[in-house]
Structures are given as C-alpha cells and as structure tokens.
Amino acid sequence: xxxxxxxxxxxxxxxxxxxxxxxxxxxxxxxxxxxxxxxxxxxxxxxxxxxxxxxxxxxxxxxxxxxxxxxxxxxxxxxxxxxxxxxxxxxxxxxxxxxxxxxxxxxxxxxxxxxxxxxxxxxxxxxxxxxxxxxxxxxxxxxxxxxxxxxxxxxxxxxxx
Amino acid sequence: xxxxxxxxxxxxxxxxxxxxxxxxxxxxxxxxxxxxxxxxxxxxxxxxxxxxxxxxxxxxxxxxxxxxxxxxxxxxxxxxxxxxxxxxxxxxxxxxxxxxxxxxxxxxxxxxxxxxxxxxxxxxxxxxxxxxxxxxxxxxxxxxxxxxxxxxxxxxxxxxxxxxxxxxxxxxxxxxxxxxxxxxxxxxxxxxxxxxxxxxxxxxxxxxxxxxxxxxxxxxxxxxxxxxxxxxxxxxxxxxxxxxxxxxxxxxxxxxxxxxxxxxxxxxxxxxxxxxxxxxxxxxxxxxxxxxxxxxxxxxxxxxxxxxxxxxxxxxxxxxxxxxxxxxxxxxxxxxxxxxxxxxxxxxxxxxxxxxxxxxxxxxxxxxxxxxxxxxxxxxxxxxxxxxxxxxxxxxxxxxxxxxxxxxxxxxxxxxxxxxxxxxxxxxxxxxxxxxxxxxxxxxxxxxxxxxxxxxxxxxxxxxxxxxxxxxxxxxxxxxxxxxxxxxxxxxxxxxxxxxxxxxxxxxxxxxxxxxxxxxxxxxxxxxxxxxxxxxxxxxxxxxxxxxxxxxxxxxxxxxxxxxxxxxxxxxxxxxxxxxxxxxxxxxxxxxxxxxxxxxxxxxxxxxxxxxxxxxx
Ligand SMILES: Cc1cc2nc3c(=O)[nH]c(=O)nc-3n(C[C@H](O)[C@H](O)[C@H](O)COP(=O)(O)O)c2cc1C
Ligand code: FES
Numbered sequence: 117x118x119x120x121x122x123x124x125x126x127x128x129x130x131x132x133x134x135x136x137x138x139x140x141x142x143x144x145x146x147x148x149x150x151x152x153x154x155x156x157x158x159x160x161x162x163x164x165x166x167x168x169x170x171x172x173x174x175x176x177x178x179x180x181x182x183x184x185x186x187x188x189x190x191x192x193x194x195x196x197x198x199x200x201x202x203x204x205x206x207x208x209x210x211x212x213x214x215x216x217x218x219x220x221x222x223x224x225x226x227x228x229x230x231x232x233x234x235x236x237x238x239x240x241x242x243x244x245x246x247x248x249x250x251x252x253x254x255x256x257x258x259x260x261x262x263x264x265x266x267x268x269x270x271x272x273x274x275x276x277x
Numbered sequence: 278x279x280x281x282x283x284x285x286x287x288x289x290x291x292x293x294x295x296x297x298x299x300x301x302x303x304x305x306x307x308x309x310x311x312x313x314x315x316x317x318x319x320x321x322x323x324x325x326x327x328x329x330x331x332x333x334x335x336x337x338x339x340x341x342x343x344x345x346x347x348x349x350x351x352x353x354x355x356x357x358x359x360x361x362x363x364x365x366x367x368x369x370x371x372x373x374x375x376x377x378x379x380x381x382x383x384x385x386x387x388x389x390x391x392x393x394x395x396x397x398x399x400x401x402x403x404x405x406x407x408x409x410x411x412x413x414x415x416x417x418x419x420x421x422x423x424x425x426x427x428x429x430x431x432x433x434x435x436x437x438x439x440x441x442x443x444x445x446x447x448x449x450x451x452x453x454x455x456x457x458x459x460x461x462x463x464x465x466x467x468x469x470x471x472x473x474x475x476x477x478x479x480x481x482x483x484x485x486x487x488x489x490x491x492x493x494x495x496x497x498x499x500x501x502x503x504x505x506x507x508x509x510x511x512x513x514x515x516x517x518x519x520x521x522x523x524x525x526x527x528x529x530x531x532x533x534x535x536x537x538x539x540x541x542x543x544x545x546x547x548x549x550x551x552x553x554x555x556x557x558x559x560x561x562x563x564x565x566x567x568x569x570x571x572x573x574x575x576x577x578x579x580x581x582x583x584x585x586x587x588x589x590x591x592x593x594x595x596x597x598x599x600x601x602x603x604x605x606x607x608x609x610x611x612x613x614x615x616x617x618x619x620x621x622x623x624x625x626x627x628x629x630x631x632x633x634x635x636x637x638x639x640x641x642x643x644x645x646x647x648x649x650x651x652x653x654x655x656x657x658x659x660x661x662x663x664x665x666x667x668x669x670x671x672x673x674x675x676x677x678x679x680x681x682x683x684x685x686x687x688x689x690x691x692x693x694x695x696x697x698x699x700x701x702x703x704x705x706x707x708x709x710x711x712x713x714x715x716x717x718x719x720x721x722x723x724x725x726x727x728x729x730x731x732x733x734x735x736x737x738x739x740x741x742x743x744x745x746x747x748x749x750x751x752x753x754x755x756x757x758x759x760x761x762x763x764x765x766x767x768x769x770x771x772x773x774x775x776x777x778x779x780x781x782x783x784x785x786x787x788x789x790x791x792x793x794x795x796x797x798x799x800x801x802x803x804x805x806x807x808x809x810x811x812x813x814x815x816x817x818x819x820x821x822x823x824x825x826x827x828x829x830x831x832x833x834x835x836x837x838x839x840x841x842x843x844x845x846x847x848x849x850x851x852x853x854x855x856x857x858x859x860x861x862x863x864x865x866x867x868x869x870x871x872x873x874x875x876x877x878x879x880x881x882x883x884x885x886x887x888x889x890x891x892x893x894x
Pocket of ligand 1: 464465466468469492493495496584618622799
C-alpha cells in the first residue's frame, strides 16, 4: 500500500500534533483507505511523537478501525437487540453462504467485506442491512441475494458509466 | 447576519423571522430522519421539489425536510401543514397526485391515509393518530416541525430563549436550584439527580472545568438520542450552554457514536451556526460568558459510553474505565472537574428554564419526574420513538401506543435497559415505568430502549445474546468481567446447543453474584441482569433446554427440526425454490417434504411460506 507521507503529516499538523486528536486522525485515515495501513500507523507515531505501541493499541481497541484491507463493497448487518429479535442472524448466515465468508472476513477477490454491528439506530426498521452506506430496512433472509445483486449492479453501473 | 449581542437583538431577530412566515401557506414536510432515509425519503423530497417546480408552485408552497417524527415503522412520513394532513409510507409515485389533489385541490387522498389497525378507521390528521395522540411530547415536539439544518427554524419555535433567560435573569446558583427543584434525573442510565451533579461540579475546586454531552448511545435497540441530535441539535446545545454557565465551565464536548454520520453532521453544523450568531464563543449574547464547544466522534466501543472510559477516549487514549471515586465532577477530563450528562438530560434543560421547575415536577411520579423518550421496537406493531410521562404503564406503551404484538402473536417479554437491563414478563405489564419500579423488577431504565418479544423469542437465546454482547464489549481490564462473562456465555451457549447440565442454573446464579461484586465498572456489574431476570421469570424455558433438550420457542437450531404440515401445503413450490440447501422436494400441486438430514434450519422456507405450512418441533 502506497502511503502519502505528506498527507499524513499534514493531517497530524492540522490538529496541532495534539495527542487527544489521535483517534480523529486515525478516523480520517480510515475514511480514506477503508483501513489503517501499517505504514500509516508508523508515520502517525513518528509525527506525533507517540510510541508506535500506543498508536497500535488505540487502533486495535476501537471497532471502527480495521488493520486489514477491506473489500471494494462493505456489507454491514445489524445484530443489535431489535434486529436480533426480528431475524438478523438468518441474514448474516445467508450472506455467509452466498459470499462464502464469515463476519469480519473479506472475499478472496477483495470484492466484499462482511461485518456485523451492534445497532445502527434504525431499530424500528429491523433487521437492517447496509450496503456501501445504503440502508435497507425490514430485510428478510430470502431477499438478501436479490437486494445485494441489485445494489451492486447499480453501483458498478454508475462507477463504470 | 451579524452576531447577536443582546437579548433584545435575539428577540427582534425572532420577530423578524416570524413576521416573514405566513402560517396559512401550505408547507410539505418530509421526514429526514435516518429511519425514513432508509426508506428513501430523500428521493421523495427531491421528487416533491421537482413536481412543485413543474406545477409552478415553488413560491406558493414550502417544502421542508424535517427531523425524525418517531413513527419510523410507517416511513417515509409526509405531513402537510397547516392542516397537518398525515400521509405515511409515501413513495415517489404518489407525489403528482398529492400536489394535484391535496395541495391544489384541497382534497384528502383516502388511499394514502393511515388506517388504525385496531378499528380500521382512516385518520386524516397527524395529532389524531393513536401513536401520537397517546404521547406527551416535550423533547420530541419540535422534531417534526423544524429543519435541523436551519437555525432560523429553531429560533422560530422559541430557540435560545431559555439561554437568554438563564444568562440575564438568573445567577448560576439559581439555575442549579431550578434544575434541582424540577426533580430531573439523568437519562443516560443510573438516574442521578442532575441539579445535584451540577452543584457538586460547581463547588469542585479548580479554575478549569468541562461539560460533556454523552451521545454514545451504545444500548442496542435505542435510538432516541440519535433522533434528537439529528432532528433538533440546537435544543441540546442550548441545554449544554446553560449548564456550562451554571457550573462555570468554558469548554464542552459532545461525544457521539461513529455509526451516526448524520447526527455528527447536524450537530457540527449547529455548533458552527451557533458560533456565527453569537450563542457560542466569546461574550455570548453580550453577557460576558465565554464557552467553546467541540464535536468528538467515537470509534465504536460500547464501553466508551461509560463516563470514565468516555473521558479517556476524548483524551485520545484507549477507552478503559477506571474506579470511581473520584467522580468526574471532582476529577474528570485531564484531571479537571467535569460534568457529564446524556443527550436527553441536556435537551430537557431549556424546557425547565422556560417553564419553571414546578411545571416539570408536576409531570411524572413521586420519584421520577418529567417525560421519558422510549424506543419501542421489536415485535410490536407500531415501532418508533415514544415520549410519555414517567409512570405510564408498560401496557399503555405496548398496546395503546404500540398497537400490540405483530402478526397476532402472543406477548412474551419486554426488555429494557439494554445489556444492563432485564426482561420483564407479562405479569408485570401494568407496572408504572419509573426508575425505582424497573429496578425492583430486576431491570433498569437505561437510556430508554424497549424491545418487545413474542412467543417466538427464546429467552435462553436472549440471555446468551446479551452475554455475548457484554463479553465482546468488555474492555478486558478487570478479571470479574473478562472471565466471568466468558464462563457465563459458555454455559448459556452449551444450553442452546443441547449440552446444558443439571446445576447450570445455580452456577449461573453464583457467577452472576461474583460479577456483580467484582467488576470494575457497571458494564460487568450489570451484565448478569439479562440472565438473572430471564431465569427469574422464565425458568421453565431454561429447564426445557437443560432437561428435555427442547427449545419451546423454536429458535435454538440444534434443538429443533422443520417439517411440512401436509394439510396446509398446496405444493406451490415457493419453499422448494427458496431453500438454499435443496432440502425440500415434492411434485407441483402435492404436499412437499423436508429432508431433515439436508435441512440446516435457516428458516427461509418458513419466511417465504404464506400458508403456515412449515412447522417447527
Ligand atoms: C457500560 C456503560 C455504557 C454506558 N453507555 C451510555 C450511553 O451510551 N449514553 C449515556 O448517556 N450514558 C451511558 N452510560 C452512563 C454514563 O456512565 C453516565 O452515567 C451518564 O452519561 C450520565 O449522564 P446522566 O446523568 O444524564 O444520565 C453508560 C454506562 C455504562 C456503565
Ligand atoms: S438494533 Fe439494529 S438498528 Fe438498532
């Protein structure tokens, strides 16, 4: 992974190098790369004058950060209580069967990453599945494949056209 | 517009905004809360805009994207003012007809109206819909009226009036006294009296003090804080500024969940506007009071909702809790006295200042004053956000407002208080909801999640679910929580797989006590509650799992099997085609059969069958 050192330096400097900005800086890097490349963590540690272990500890502790590259499409299924009682698990299982991965994993071709989350705040519409930031409420396991296909086709069509 | 530098200027600004508004002018409001957005409300709003343009009505009709109305189940919600005609579930295709008939012709479109599922009656106006009629909305009142991105809308509904009153008519001590007398208690969990908390922080030694708004809302199934931050961000900000003034803090933060991008956007915008207009920054409204405010995004860790962990996180560290005392009011952020309150607590402040402590304490029960916003979700017909006075009964919430259980099923339990709370059975449905009553029932108020469960919910599976949640979210610092949680989870997991043993219930009880006593923070200390309450109220289900290896609700996969009820099966082939394992066979027009060896019990056949032909044993 090619890391633009200047960009990271600029980011750190933007927050005045203050230690309290560490999570914010990591969020910005994650937003750009969809994960935290090792080289980026190293650069953040140097520029902020923090031990790498401390940066790594923070990166590892919070769920929003991923230390592994993610797929092109991110699928998130809510397993919060409201979604759980209305059938969130069968949705994860169906996605697992269709994509042949477990939650937290990425397909070999790096097209899809499947994640679960503990509530997205759309509890009234559970179970909820999110495909690349697009929310789908009132999901059902039997509709998973169809919704996913439609969603991805639409995205890839706009990306190519 | 220049900074507002006095109370008089604020009032004249308000007057000019109101003077520019014609209340008889039609206004179409489309809900822009996250729930309705998930149901494509943005497209509906855009389509309204285009249709108005096409009809040449842009100047004659206002269009507004508002905050969450709360009736998320029926989104996207459209309300047409001034009459407040209520059209739930609107799609882009309905829009030309709404413009043509309702806006131009003044006619109500029958087919788009809400139908009361209990009486079959069609209801025209929003306030008459039973879901709303039975509520008493204070915090949620303006959500459906204002555009959360426009400060003018907030000013028009009386915004920042309380701040002006607090700054110019009241001393900090008087503000604290007012909040104390109102009886307001924290809405984030434990229900600590807010005025007392402020007083402790005000009296704490130190020049520098902080205030924090806790918008981490980790409780799964609760989303009222999100809806308030998204739908009425200035109302929270106003409360925070008043509190900061009372406490003597000049810097404040909101700690907000990473999973809530829209809420982050709206509160950030509100803070920027507030600064522009002089409600934040130096010499607020010319009072001499200075206060700055920052938005801090969380990074996805449930434990960061706990106040000491939250503060560690704001400081840029790993969000691990620490022992209390010292309490944040004595030693908080960077070691300085810090006052931390929940979103709803802060949002209540302006109402108390505006209407007085007596008004507020006149609502609610002896020990719990005011209203509470619940997120009523799960297996109930009308899911959404519900604001009722403290003391309302669970039955009132679930049946009168929630419209009862979905699909004519039987009620089993309602879970309150999130992973720290418990499951309350049918025998306690007439319980008036307040802090004490819920605690007595073994549950707690928490931040107001209310998840309804029906006969198809397995209580052992629920206990396992919550323990899994707490173990997963445990920061691992203390042994009681880290190891105790894991052991309890393993026992429950065994039960759901048919490996439960005699003595497991007693062992769970013992482990629960150990966790309660030994855990460092309330995450571990309250994690056993869902297990304890389900064992207390649904012991027979535990026994069925342990002794008979049976799951009465038909949920635990290793203990059930699916079969086709021949009398109900016309052989339509729907399940046969949907089965991901090819485990169903049969000729068209004849009852099908499921091969139990191939069946993985995914439940898809049951989901697609419209004729109740799939049974569970
Ligand atoms: C594990 C854990 C998670 C918590 N999560 C939240 C939360 O998401 N939101 C919240 O306001 N309070 C949460 N709390 C309670 C806070 O520690 C704190 O008591 C509260 O923010 C105080 O505000 P209040 O007095 O207005 O209720 C949590 C507590 C624990 C132990
Ligand atoms: S529980 Fe799934 S969105 Fe809240």
